[in-house]
Amino acid sequence: MRPFFMLLLLSLVFPVMAQIYRYVDADGNTGYSNQPPDGVEAHPIELPQLNRAESQLSGEPQPSARASSPEQPRTTYEVLKITGLPTTEALRANDGTFTVNVLIKPRLQGAHRLRLWLDDQPYGQSGNVPVLQLVNIDRGQHRLAVQVIDGDEVVQQSPTVTFTVQRVHKR
Structure with missing residues (x-):
């Protein structure tokens, strides 16, 4: 049970990377899939990274948006x-x-x-x-x-x- 739990935790740590393929079927319709279809020329697509979080390495807290600069205009509602x-x-x-x-x-x-x-x-x-x-x-x-x-x-x-x-x- 313990090895299964560790494997499950490790699977959550590593990001899931899947390749997406673009292809055109016999009727001329463009399709997308995570597996290249048989008998059709499929091209891999490069997708941009969706989310990225920067970690704060220093022990100093980052300044809040409110304290960033006194000259900054306040958000108001129209x-x-x-x-x-x-x-x-x-x-x-x-x-x-x-x-x-x-x-x-x-x-x-x-x-x-x-x-x-x-x-x-x-x-x-x-x-x-x-x-x-x-x-x-x-x-x-x-x-x-x-x-x-x-x-x-x-x-x-x-x-x-x-x-x-x-x-x-x-x-």
């Missing part, structure tokens, strides 16, 4: 705004729960997260989904924005949207 909120009439939410959508272009990048900013305070947990839910929001007028954050750092903030929540009081 479009970042909240949609799905009525601004000319009250939002009816009897229990104060509703969702908002975030329109963001291009897509959220890397470790960036979305965080709501309700009435000048962070609201809820940050996430990477552009549909965000607010729960048990009091009736009245509120201000809402969305921030793109990277850790604790604010990358960009949307324009603030002012809206009114209407809750019906049941007796």
Whole structure:
């Protein structure tokens, strides 16, 4: 059992190298195969190396992209705004729960997260989904924005949207 396990591990260490052949069949169709077909002239194809990882030999850590140069422009989003909120009439939410959508272009990048900013305070947990839910929001007028954050750092903030929540009081 042990030799089999070692053989299996060794097979994972060595990259798999397969030759690809190009050929033209009797009907004039071009085909590709990992084995040259019988009775047809096949030519081997040189494929470029697909993946390559450079190992870091020195004991010093490489600088992160953030710390590389202070002059480097920050990544910003062309479009970042909240949609799905009525601004000319009250939002009816009897229990104060509703969702908002975030329109963001291009897509959220890397470790960036979305965080709501309700009435000048962070609201809820940050996430990477552009549909965000607010729960048990009091009736009245509120201000809402969305921030793109990277850790604790604010990358960009949307324009603030002012809206009114209407809750019906049941007796």
